[in-house]
Structure formats: structure tokens, C-alpha cells
Amino acid sequence: MAHIAGRTGHRAHGHRATDVFGERPGPTRHPLVAAAMVLPLAAFLAVVFGGWDAVVLQASSVAGMLGR
Template sequence: MAMQQTGSQPPRRRRATGTGTRNPLVALAIALPVAALLAYAFGGWHQFALQANTMVQMMSR
């Protein structure tokens, strides 16, 4: 049997509210490996090292 549209909105799923918000260190532990992988995959490490080297040279003058 087909479901009928009655005009009312379907019930929304509610997110389970455990302890509240996530600890920022947990979010950092999740995000840093992904950021490191993307930087390595797209050559970001080389660019970072090049810019850091340039800044050190400018500051040492």
C-alpha cells in the first residue's frame, strides 16, 4: 500500500545529546591527520618549507 501525503511534515530525527559538545582536542586529533595527508598529497610540505626558509632568511638579515 502506498503512503499518503497528509500535508504534515514527517517526524524529524533527533540527534542524541550525550555530553554536549565535542572536546576541541578531539576535533584537532581528527582534523590534523587529514590536513597532513592532503598537504603531503598536493605538495604542501614543500611549499611550507620553502616559505619558512624564506622567512628565516628575511629575519636573519
């Protein structure tokens, strides 16, 4: 029974994928910085693939839910 408890205790500490590859997690990004990084790419893909109307519709729906 002791060997089972040892394994579960070892799992409780866990190994993340970053530990396996030797990378240390960096500081978290501010949400506005993340949005500033993603929005230009999202707009570009929406224009290229013709989904601009869907993007505008979703944005207006979200704005409506937020009360703006």
C-alpha cells in the first residue's frame, strides 16, 4: 500500500510540459496587450477569408450585451 501512496503523492506535485522542455513560465500578459497582439491578425484573417460581416455582427452583439 505504501508504494501506491507514494505514486499519488508524486502526482500531486505534477510535472507540466514546460518542466519537461526546460522552459520556465514567464510573467503573464496584461489582457489589453494580448488583445493588441491578436486583433490585427484577427482583422487580417477576417478580411482575407471574407468574414468581416460576421466579425462586425459579433462585435455589435457583444457591445449590446455590455450595454454600449
